[in-house]
Amino acid sequence: VSERTDRDPLARVRAIVAAREAAGLRRTLRPRPPHENVLDLAGNDYLGLARDPRVAAAAGDAARVWGGGSTGSRLVTGTTELHAQLERELADFAGAAAGLVFSSGYLANLGVLTALGGRDVTIVSDAGNHASIIDACRLSGSPIAVVPHRDLDKVEAALATVDTPHALLVTDAVFSVDGDLAPIGQMHRISRSHGAMMVVDEAHALGVVGEGGVGAVAAAGLGAEPDVVRTVTLSKSLGSQGGAVLAAPEVTDLLVNTARAFVFDTALAPSSVGAALAALRILLAEPDRAASVRAVARALAGFLTPLGVRGAPPAAAVVPVVLGDPRRAVDVASACLRAGVRVGCFRPPSVPPGRSCLRLTACADLSEADLDRVSAVLASVLA
Numbered sequence: 001v002s003e004r005t006d007r008d009p010l011a012r013v014r015a016i017v018a019a020r021e022a023a024g025l026r027r028t029l030r031p032r033p034p035h036e037n038v039l040d041l042a043g044n045d046y047l048g049l050a051r052d053p054r055v056a057a058a059a060g061d062a063a064r065v066w067g068g069g070s071t072g073s074r075l076v077t078g079t080t081e082l083h084a085q086l087e088r089e090l091a092d093f094a095g096a097a098a099g100l101v102f103s104s105g106y107l108a109n110l111g112v113l114t115a116l117g118g119r120d121v122t123i124v125s126d127a128g129n130h131a132s133i134i135d136a137c138r139l140s141g142s143p144i145a146v147v148p149h150r151d152l153d154k155v156e157a158a159l160a161t162v163d164t165p166h167a168l169l170v171t172d173a174v175f176s177v178d179g180d181l182a183p184i185g186q187m188h189r190i191s192r193s194h195g196a197m198m199v200v201d202e203a204h205a206l207g208v209v210g211e212g213g214v215g216a217v218a219a220a221g222l223g224a225e226p227d228v229v230r231t232v233t234l235s236k237s238l239g240s241q242g243g244a245v246l247a248a249p250e251v252t253d254l255l256v257n258t259a260r261a262f263v264f265d266t267a268l269a270p271s272s273v274g275a276a277l278a279a280l281r282i283l284l285a286e287p288d289r290a291a292s293v294r295a296v297a298r299a300l301a302g303f304l305t306p307l308g309v310r311g312a313p314p315a316a317a318v319v320p321v322v323l324g325d326p327r328r329a330v331d332v333a334s335a336c337l338r339a340g341v342r343v344g345c346f347r348p349p350s351v352p353p354g355r356s357c358l359r360l361t362a363c364a365d366l367s368e369a370d371l372d373r374v375s376a377v378l379a380s381v382l383a
């Protein structure tokens with residue numbers, strides 16, 4: 001018996017968790033009950049559709065028709081007519097030539113960047129990009145150039161000095177913690193001038209940015225451009241679960257053939273497909289929801305300005321409150337919850353060290369009375 005097998009097999013695991021605890025970075029799960037008297041500014045249900053009776057009914061209907069699971073991967077038995085319907089309607093909504101549903105937004109990013117990347121493709125990636133893009137870049141095997149956040153000169157310089165035959169520029173449309181908008185139009189001009197592909201993650205933009213929530217790419221008039229590939233999640237504005245890619249049919253064809261996150265994964269459950277389809281149709285019929293969520297976000301930011309913790313007006317639904325120290329962020333978030341308002345709390349590694357923050361996410365169906373309550377709570381805990 002070697003010395004290693006004599007040791008406590010969980011000693012290293014406990015040490016890692018203890019170190020996180022000591023640094024104020026330990027995370028735990030807190031199951032929520034079905035009903036609670038709390039205003040939720042932490043979730044991503046931007047349009048208030050997750051519990052809309054029409055969305056919930058569509059999930060149930062889809063499960064009754066197709067079953068609780070999709071029964072297989074997309075290329076075997078997992079592609080139902082409902083998946084194909086959602087792909088068509090999502091693409092039409094966002095002005096894309098084709099759509100392809102994945103099991104999550106995370107997997108959509110993994111699939112796109114591994115399929116479009118490779119050793120012969122340098123990926124230029126914004127420093128503020130979501131963790132799923134960072135992981136996807138690593139997995140792609142591409143040389144990676146990380147450029148400072150929203151720095152167009154650095155994007156230009158990175159693409160100008162690429163020493164591989166191909167290049168790809170990847171950015172969040174709305175950055176998930178800072179809530180700011182990428183300069184999509186300018187990035188695309190630079191990307192195209194260097195013959196690069198551009199991948200835009202619209203997770204926080206779909207349903208929020210642009211007329212009727214078409215997203216940042218369509219709002220910039222780039223929906224049908226063959227060199228622009230979009231990833232979206234179905235789990236935020238669309239109140240469901242899953243992800244999708246919106247792109248030229250050549251790109252979705254490549255993904256069906258080579259994206260391992262698509263090929264080797266069981267297809268999204270029919271209930272999630274049905275729920276997303278119902279939510280999309282509601283958004284089409286009630287396009288003002290997108291403007292409403294943006295107005296709520298501006299109201300939230302307005303409460304923070306006099307408290308000295310917030311500057312620029314938000315571009316979408318995400319309103320960050322940078323507090324710096326992780327323990328202070330946890331304490332303030334706990335105080336908000338005790339006062340009946342749940343806010344998001346972000347600490348390293350989700351944000352860089354020294355940038356721990358609260359994240360308030362707007363929801364289109366918050367009433368004036370709800371907002372008054374939020375304003376009073378924020379004033380008391382941040383004073």
Ligand SMILES: Cc1ncc(COP(=O)(O)O)c(C=O)c1O
Pocket residue numbers: 104105106107109130132172176201203204233234235241242243
């Ligand atoms: C910018 C961004 N991209 C991708 C994802 C992943 O999407 P999903 O939750 O559907 O896996 C998220 C968050 O969940 C996100 O914030």
